[in-house]
Amino acid sequence: MTETMHPQVATLLSRYRRELRDTKPSDALDARIARLVAAGDRVSPQRPSRVRRVSFWAAAASIAAVAIAVGILIGIRLGHVAPTHGAQQQTALPADFSLWPADSVALQIPAEYSAQGTLVAVDPNARSTGKRYWIDVVVSNDGTVRIDRIVPAETSPKKGAPDGITLQTP
Amino acid sequence: MKKDSDDSERMARLAAGDTGALRELYERHGRALLRFSSAMCRSRQAAEDLVHDTFVALLRGPHLFDPAQGTAYNYLCGVLRHRISRHFRQQKRWVALADDDSAAAHEAGPADEVARSEVSAVFRQAMLELPLQHREIIALCDLEELPYHAVAAILDCPIGTVRSRLHRARALLTIRLASLELLDLDQEPPLVQLS
Numbered sequence: 001m002t003e004t005m006h007p008q009v010a011t012l013l014s015r016y017r018r019e020l021r022d023t024k025p026s027d028a029l030d031a032r033i034a035r036l037v038a039a040g041d042r043v044s045p046q047r048p049s050r051v052r053r054v055s056f057w058a059a060a061a062s063i064a065a066v067a068i069a070v071g072i073l074i075g076i077r078l079g080h081v082a083p084t085h086g087a088q089q090q091t092a093l094p095a096d097f098s099l100w101p102a103d104s105v106a107l108q109i110p111a112e113y114s115a116q117g118t119l120v121a122v123d124p125n126a127r128s129t130g131k132r133y134w135i136d137v138v139v140s141n142d143g144t145v146r147i148d149r150i151v152p153a154e155t156s157p158k159k160g161a162p163d164g165i166t167l168q169t170p
Numbered sequence: 171m172k173k174d175s176d177d178s179e180r181m182a183r184l185a186a187g188d189t190g191a192l193r194e195l196y197e198r199h200g201r202a203l204l205r206f207s208s209a210m211c212r213s214r215q216a217a218e219d220l221v222h223d224t225f226v227a228l229l230r231g232p233h234l235f236d237p238a239q240g241t242a243y244n245y246l247c248g249v250l251r252h253r254i255s256r257h258f259r260q261q262k263r264w265v266a267l268a269d270d271d272s273a274a275a276h277e278a279g280p281a282d283e284v285a286r287s288e289v290s291a292v293f294r295q296a297m298l299e300l301p302l303q304h305r306e307i308i309a310l311c312d313l314e315e316l317p318y319h320a321v322a323a324i325l326d327c328p329i330g331t332v333r334s335r336l337h338r339a340r341a342l343l344t345i346r347l348a349s350l351e352l353l354d355l356d357q358e359p360p361l362v363q364l365s
Contacts, residue, residue, distance in 0.1 A: 005344075008353045009343060012347065013293075013312050015293070016293045020205050020208065023201070023204055023208050025201060025204050029200075029221065029222060033222065033225060036225060036229060038189075040189025040229055
Protein backbone atom coordinates (compact mmCIF):
# COMPACT_ATOMS: atom_id res chain seq x y z
CA MET A 1 0.00 0.00 0.00
CA THR A 2 1.44 3.34 -1.03
CA GLU A 3 0.84 6.14 1.43
CA THR A 4 0.11 9.60 0.13
CA MET A 5 0.45 12.96 1.79
CA HIS A 6 -0.30 16.55 0.98
CA PRO A 7 3.00 18.07 -0.30
CA GLN A 8 2.80 21.04 2.07
CA VAL A 9 2.28 18.68 4.99
CA ALA A 10 5.28 16.66 3.82
CA THR A 11 7.37 19.85 3.67
CA LEU A 12 6.28 20.94 7.13
CA LEU A 13 6.92 17.47 8.52
CA SER A 14 10.37 17.41 6.99
CA ARG A 15 11.18 20.82 8.45
CA TYR A 16 9.93 19.88 11.90
CA ARG A 17 11.84 16.58 11.71
CA ARG A 18 15.10 18.43 11.01
CA GLU A 19 14.57 20.71 13.98
CA LEU A 20 13.64 17.76 16.17
CA ARG A 21 16.84 15.98 15.15
CA ASP A 22 18.81 18.70 16.91
CA THR A 23 17.13 17.84 20.20
CA LYS A 24 19.78 16.77 22.67
CA PRO A 25 19.37 15.59 26.22
CA SER A 26 20.02 18.40 28.66
CA ASP A 27 22.96 18.30 31.07
CA ALA A 28 20.44 17.76 33.83
CA LEU A 29 19.13 14.58 32.20
CA ASP A 30 22.69 13.34 31.59
CA ALA A 31 23.46 13.95 35.25
CA ARG A 32 20.32 12.14 36.36
CA ILE A 33 21.21 9.11 34.24
CA ALA A 34 24.76 9.21 35.60
CA ARG A 35 23.37 9.18 39.14
CA LEU A 36 21.09 6.31 38.16
CA VAL A 37 24.05 4.32 36.83
CA ALA A 38 26.04 5.08 39.98
CA ALA A 39 23.15 4.12 42.24
CA GLY A 40 22.31 1.10 40.07
CA ASP A 41 23.64 -1.35 42.60
CA ARG A 42 21.31 0.00 45.24
CA VAL A 43 18.23 -0.07 43.01
CA SER A 44 16.84 -3.50 43.65
CA PRO A 45 15.41 -5.17 40.58
CA GLN A 46 11.73 -5.99 40.85
CA ARG A 47 10.94 -9.43 42.06
CA PRO A 48 9.25 -11.88 39.70
CA SER A 49 5.60 -11.10 39.19
CA ARG A 50 4.37 -14.28 40.92
CA VAL A 51 6.14 -13.39 44.13
CA ARG A 52 4.76 -9.84 43.83
CA ARG A 53 1.26 -11.21 43.42
CA VAL A 54 1.59 -13.44 46.47
CA SER A 55 2.92 -10.48 48.48
CA PHE A 56 0.00 -8.37 47.34
CA TRP A 57 -2.57 -10.94 48.44
CA ALA A 58 -0.74 -11.55 51.70
CA ALA A 59 -0.78 -7.82 52.42
CA ALA A 60 -4.47 -7.59 51.49
CA ALA A 61 -5.33 -10.54 53.75
CA SER A 62 -3.38 -8.98 56.64
CA ILE A 63 -5.18 -5.68 56.24
CA ALA A 64 -8.55 -7.47 56.12
CA ALA A 65 -7.70 -9.45 59.28
CA VAL A 66 -6.67 -6.28 61.12
CA ALA A 67 -9.88 -4.52 59.97
CA ILE A 68 -12.05 -7.41 61.22
CA ALA A 69 -10.20 -7.49 64.55
CA VAL A 70 -10.65 -3.74 64.99
CA GLY A 71 -14.36 -4.11 64.13
CA ILE A 72 -14.81 -6.85 66.74
CA LEU A 73 -12.97 -4.81 69.37
CA ILE A 74 -15.11 -1.76 68.67
CA GLY A 75 -18.25 -3.92 68.88
CA ILE A 76 -17.19 -5.40 72.22
CA ARG A 77 -16.36 -1.97 73.58
CA LEU A 78 -19.71 -0.57 72.51
CA GLY A 79 -21.42 -3.52 74.18
CA HIS A 80 -19.69 -2.66 77.44
CA VAL A 81 -20.32 1.03 77.17
CA ALA A 82 -24.10 0.86 76.51
CA PRO A 83 -25.32 -0.41 79.97
CA THR A 84 -22.95 1.88 81.81
CA HIS A 85 -24.43 4.77 79.87
CA GLY A 86 -27.96 3.73 80.95
CA ALA A 87 -26.90 3.39 84.57
CA GLN A 88 -25.40 6.86 84.48
CA GLN A 89 -28.69 8.18 83.18
CA GLN A 90 -30.59 6.51 86.03
CA THR A 91 -28.30 7.88 88.71
CA ALA A 92 -28.62 11.30 87.18
CA LEU A 93 -32.33 11.43 88.04
CA PRO A 94 -33.37 13.64 91.00
CA ALA A 95 -33.58 11.83 94.32
CA ASP A 96 -37.26 12.66 94.87
CA PHE A 97 -38.30 11.60 91.38
CA SER A 98 -41.02 8.94 91.22
CA LEU A 99 -42.82 7.42 88.29
CA TRP A 100 -45.99 7.64 90.38
CA PRO A 101 -47.67 10.95 91.11
CA ALA A 102 -48.00 10.29 94.84
CA ASP A 103 -46.66 7.94 97.43
CA SER A 104 -49.84 5.87 97.42
CA VAL A 105 -53.51 6.17 96.65
CA ALA A 106 -56.46 4.72 98.55
CA LEU A 107 -59.70 4.05 96.72
CA GLN A 108 -63.08 3.39 98.39
CA ILE A 109 -65.29 1.29 96.17
CA PRO A 110 -68.95 0.43 96.99
CA ALA A 111 -69.80 -3.24 96.59
CA GLU A 112 -72.65 -5.67 97.26
CA TYR A 113 -72.99 -9.39 97.33
CA SER A 114 -74.33 -10.86 94.10
CA ALA A 115 -76.61 -13.88 93.67
CA GLN A 116 -73.52 -16.01 93.14
CA GLY A 117 -72.19 -14.95 96.52
CA THR A 118 -69.36 -12.82 95.20
CA LEU A 119 -68.70 -9.22 96.15
CA VAL A 120 -69.08 -6.99 93.09
CA ALA A 121 -68.67 -3.25 92.61
CA VAL A 122 -71.94 -1.35 92.21
CA ASP A 123 -73.10 2.09 91.18
CA PRO A 124 -73.25 4.14 94.37
CA ASN A 125 -76.31 6.01 93.06
CA ALA A 126 -78.20 2.82 92.34
CA ARG A 127 -80.72 1.62 94.79
CA SER A 128 -79.30 -0.89 97.23
CA THR A 129 -80.73 -4.41 96.90
CA GLY A 130 -78.84 -5.95 99.75
CA LYS A 131 -76.13 -5.18 102.21
CA ARG A 132 -73.59 -2.73 100.91
CA TYR A 133 -69.86 -2.70 101.73
CA TRP A 134 -66.99 -0.32 101.22
CA ILE A 135 -63.82 -1.83 99.85
CA ASP A 136 -60.74 0.23 100.62
CA VAL A 137 -58.12 -0.42 97.97
CA VAL A 138 -54.60 0.99 98.28
CA VAL A 139 -52.35 1.43 95.27
CA SER A 140 -48.76 1.88 96.36
CA ASN A 141 -46.25 4.04 94.49
CA ASP A 142 -44.50 0.90 93.24
CA GLY A 143 -47.67 -0.18 91.46
CA THR A 144 -48.87 -2.89 93.84
CA VAL A 145 -52.56 -3.00 94.60
CA ARG A 146 -53.96 -4.37 97.81
CA ILE A 147 -57.34 -4.46 99.43
CA ASP A 148 -56.88 -2.66 102.70
CA ARG A 149 -60.21 -3.46 104.30
CA ILE A 150 -63.86 -4.22 103.63
CA VAL A 151 -66.36 -2.52 105.93
CA PRO A 152 -70.14 -2.53 105.93
CA ALA A 153 -71.64 0.68 104.50
CA GLU A 154 -73.83 1.67 107.31
CA THR A 155 -73.59 5.31 106.46
CA SER A 156 -74.14 7.04 103.10
CA PRO A 157 -71.12 7.60 100.86
CA LYS A 158 -69.02 10.66 101.41
CA LYS A 159 -69.81 13.76 99.47
CA GLY A 160 -67.53 14.64 96.60
CA ALA A 161 -67.29 11.05 95.40
CA PRO A 162 -70.20 10.65 93.02
CA ASP A 163 -68.63 7.72 91.22
CA GLY A 164 -68.32 5.84 94.45
CA ILE A 165 -64.51 6.04 94.43
CA THR A 166 -62.92 8.08 97.13
CA LEU A 167 -59.31 9.02 96.78
CA GLN A 168 -57.34 9.13 99.95
CA THR A 169 -53.73 9.77 100.56
CA PRO A 170 -52.38 7.95 103.56
CA MET B 171 22.01 -6.42 12.89
CA LYS B 172 25.34 -6.20 14.68
CA LYS B 173 24.07 -3.22 16.68
CA ASP B 174 20.97 -5.16 17.70
CA SER B 175 23.02 -8.07 18.95
CA ASP B 176 25.23 -5.59 20.83
CA ASP B 177 22.11 -4.18 22.46
CA SER B 178 20.96 -7.65 23.43
CA GLU B 179 24.34 -8.23 24.97
CA ARG B 180 24.07 -4.95 26.88
CA MET B 181 20.65 -5.95 28.13
CA ALA B 182 22.06 -9.28 29.28
CA ARG B 183 24.90 -7.48 31.05
CA LEU B 184 22.44 -5.15 32.72
CA ALA B 185 20.33 -8.10 33.85
CA ALA B 186 23.51 -9.58 35.30
CA GLY B 187 24.03 -6.40 37.33
CA ASP B 188 26.46 -4.43 35.15
CA THR B 189 24.99 -0.93 35.36
CA GLY B 190 27.59 0.34 32.92
CA ALA B 191 25.44 -1.25 30.22
CA LEU B 192 22.68 1.18 31.16
CA ARG B 193 24.98 4.12 30.38
CA GLU B 194 25.81 2.59 27.00
CA LEU B 195 22.14 2.03 26.19
CA TYR B 196 21.36 5.61 27.15
CA GLU B 197 24.16 6.93 24.93
CA ARG B 198 22.89 4.85 22.03
CA HIS B 199 19.15 5.41 22.34
CA GLY B 200 18.64 8.28 24.76
CA ARG B 201 18.56 10.92 22.10
CA ALA B 202 16.08 9.09 19.85
CA LEU B 203 13.86 8.40 22.85
CA LEU B 204 13.98 12.06 23.83
CA ARG B 205 12.99 13.05 20.29
CA PHE B 206 9.96 10.77 20.45
CA SER B 207 9.08 12.00 23.93
CA SER B 208 9.49 15.66 22.87
CA ALA B 209 7.24 15.12 19.88
CA MET B 210 4.61 13.66 22.18
CA CYS B 211 4.80 16.06 25.14
CA ARG B 212 4.21 19.77 25.32
CA SER B 213 6.83 20.35 27.98
CA ARG B 214 10.49 19.61 27.43
CA GLN B 215 10.92 18.92 31.13
CA ALA B 216 8.14 16.32 31.07
CA ALA B 217 9.75 14.71 28.01
CA GLU B 218 13.08 14.38 29.84
CA ASP B 219 11.39 13.09 32.99
CA LEU B 220 9.68 10.37 30.97
CA VAL B 221 12.95 9.32 29.33
CA HIS B 222 14.55 9.18 32.77
CA ASP B 223 11.64 7.08 34.06
CA THR B 224 12.09 4.71 31.12
CA PHE B 225 15.70 4.05 32.10
CA VAL B 226 14.71 3.64 35.74
CA ALA B 227 12.19 1.03 34.62
CA LEU B 228 14.88 -0.65 32.55
CA LEU B 229 17.23 -0.74 35.50
CA ARG B 230 14.54 -2.27 37.72
CA GLY B 231 13.43 -4.92 35.23
CA PRO B 232 16.04 -5.69 32.60
CA HIS B 233 14.91 -9.33 32.60
CA LEU B 234 11.60 -8.23 31.04
CA PHE B 235 13.35 -7.62 27.73
CA ASP B 236 13.04 -10.55 25.34
CA PRO B 237 15.35 -10.32 22.29
CA ALA B 238 13.00 -12.64 20.40
CA GLN B 239 10.24 -10.03 20.61
CA GLY B 240 12.23 -7.19 19.03
CA THR B 241 15.20 -4.87 19.37
CA ALA B 242 16.27 -3.06 22.51
CA TYR B 243 15.25 0.26 20.96
CA ASN B 244 11.76 -1.05 20.17
CA TYR B 245 11.48 -2.31 23.74
CA LEU B 246 12.61 1.00 25.22
CA CYS B 247 10.30 2.89 22.90
CA GLY B 248 7.42 0.66 24.02
CA VAL B 249 8.22 1.34 27.68
CA LEU B 250 8.43 5.07 26.99
CA ARG B 251 5.14 4.98 25.12
CA HIS B 252 3.40 3.41 28.12
CA ARG B 253 4.94 6.04 30.39
CA ILE B 254 3.72 8.83 28.10
CA SER B 255 0.26 7.34 28.04
CA ARG B 256 0.19 7.15 31.84
CA HIS B 257 1.52 10.70 32.09
CA PHE B 258 -1.39 12.02 30.04
CA ARG B 259 -3.91 9.94 31.97
CA GLN B 260 -2.59 11.41 35.21
CA GLN B 261 -2.63 14.92 33.75
CA LYS B 262 -6.35 14.62 33.08
CA ARG B 263 -6.90 14.49 36.85
CA TRP B 264 -5.36 17.92 37.30
CA VAL B 265 -7.08 21.20 36.65
CA ALA B 266 -5.17 24.24 35.45
CA LEU B 267 -5.29 27.17 37.86
CA ALA B 268 -5.64 29.74 35.09
CA ASP B 269 -7.99 29.36 32.16
CA ASP B 270 -5.41 30.48 29.67
CA ASP B 271 -2.67 28.21 31.02
CA SER B 272 -2.90 25.75 28.19
CA ALA B 273 -3.22 28.57 25.68
CA ALA B 274 0.03 30.02 26.95
CA ALA B 275 1.66 26.67 26.57
CA HIS B 276 0.38 26.46 22.99
CA GLU B 277 1.98 29.71 22.02
CA ALA B 278 5.10 29.29 20.00
CA GLY B 279 8.02 31.39 21.07
CA PRO B 280 11.48 31.40 22.55
CA ALA B 281 10.22 29.18 25.37
CA ASP B 282 9.55 26.39 22.89
CA GLU B 283 12.88 24.62 22.85
CA VAL B 284 11.87 21.97 20.34
CA ALA B 285 10.52 24.01 17.44
CA ARG B 286 12.76 26.95 16.70
CA SER B 287 11.05 28.48 13.69
CA GLU B 288 7.60 29.97 13.87
CA VAL B 289 6.22 27.64 11.19
CA SER B 290 7.55 24.61 13.03
CA ALA B 291 6.10 25.91 16.25
CA VAL B 292 2.65 26.12 14.66
CA PHE B 293 3.15 22.67 13.15
CA ARG B 294 4.15 21.35 16.58
CA GLN B 295 1.03 22.90 18.06
CA ALA B 296 -1.09 21.09 15.46
CA MET B 297 0.73 17.84 16.27
CA LEU B 298 0.17 18.23 19.99
CA GLU B 299 -3.52 18.76 19.45
CA LEU B 300 -3.89 15.37 17.79
CA PRO B 301 -5.20 12.49 19.87
CA LEU B 302 -2.38 10.54 21.51
CA GLN B 303 -2.89 7.50 19.30
CA HIS B 304 -2.51 9.56 16.13
CA ARG B 305 0.30 11.68 17.49
CA GLU B 306 2.43 8.67 18.31
CA ILE B 307 1.98 7.08 14.92
CA ILE B 308 3.12 10.28 13.17
CA ALA B 309 6.02 10.64 15.60
CA LEU B 310 7.20 7.11 14.94
CA CYS B 311 6.47 6.79 11.21
CA ASP B 312 6.99 10.30 9.89
CA LEU B 313 9.37 11.92 12.36
CA GLU B 314 11.49 8.95 13.48
CA GLU B 315 10.97 7.30 10.07
CA LEU B 316 10.80 3.84 11.55
CA PRO B 317 9.70 0.98 9.29
CA TYR B 318 6.13 -0.20 9.70
CA HIS B 319 7.12 -3.53 11.20
CA ALA B 320 9.15 -1.75 13.91
CA VAL B 321 6.24 0.57 14.66
CA ALA B 322 3.90 -2.42 14.76
CA ALA B 323 6.26 -4.07 17.28
CA ILE B 324 6.39 -0.93 19.43
CA LEU B 325 2.62 -0.42 19.37
CA ASP B 326 1.99 -4.14 19.66
CA CYS B 327 -0.46 -4.20 16.79
CA PRO B 328 -0.58 -5.59 13.21
CA ILE B 329 1.09 -3.69 10.36
CA GLY B 330 -2.33 -3.14 8.75
CA THR B 331 -3.43 -1.27 11.87
CA VAL B 332 -0.32 0.89 11.67
CA ARG B 333 -1.13 1.81 8.08
CA SER B 334 -4.77 2.63 8.69
CA ARG B 335 -3.99 4.56 11.84
CA LEU B 336 -1.28 6.54 10.04
CA HIS B 337 -3.70 7.34 7.22
CA ARG B 338 -6.24 8.75 9.65
CA ALA B 339 -3.57 10.60 11.61
CA ARG B 340 -2.23 12.32 8.50
CA ALA B 341 -5.73 13.29 7.42
CA LEU B 342 -6.43 14.79 10.84
CA LEU B 343 -3.11 16.62 10.83
CA THR B 344 -3.81 18.03 7.37
CA ILE B 345 -7.19 19.35 8.48
CA ARG B 346 -5.69 20.84 11.63
CA LEU B 347 -2.90 22.53 9.68
CA ALA B 348 -5.45 23.95 7.26
CA SER B 349 -7.45 25.35 10.17
CA LEU B 350 -4.27 27.02 11.41
CA GLU B 351 -3.82 28.49 7.89
CA LEU B 352 -0.57 26.68 7.30
CA LEU B 353 -2.09 24.89 4.32
CA ASP B 354 -4.35 25.87 1.49
CA LEU B 355 -6.46 22.84 0.72
CA ASP B 356 -8.36 24.59 -2.10
CA GLN B 357 -5.34 24.48 -4.39
CA GLU B 358 -5.59 20.68 -4.71
CA PRO B 359 -1.89 20.04 -5.34
CA PRO B 360 -0.67 16.63 -6.44
CA LEU B 361 -0.11 14.26 -3.57
CA VAL B 362 3.40 13.29 -2.65
CA GLN B 363 4.10 9.61 -2.86
CA LEU B 364 5.87 8.19 0.14
CA SER B 365 7.67 4.91 0.33
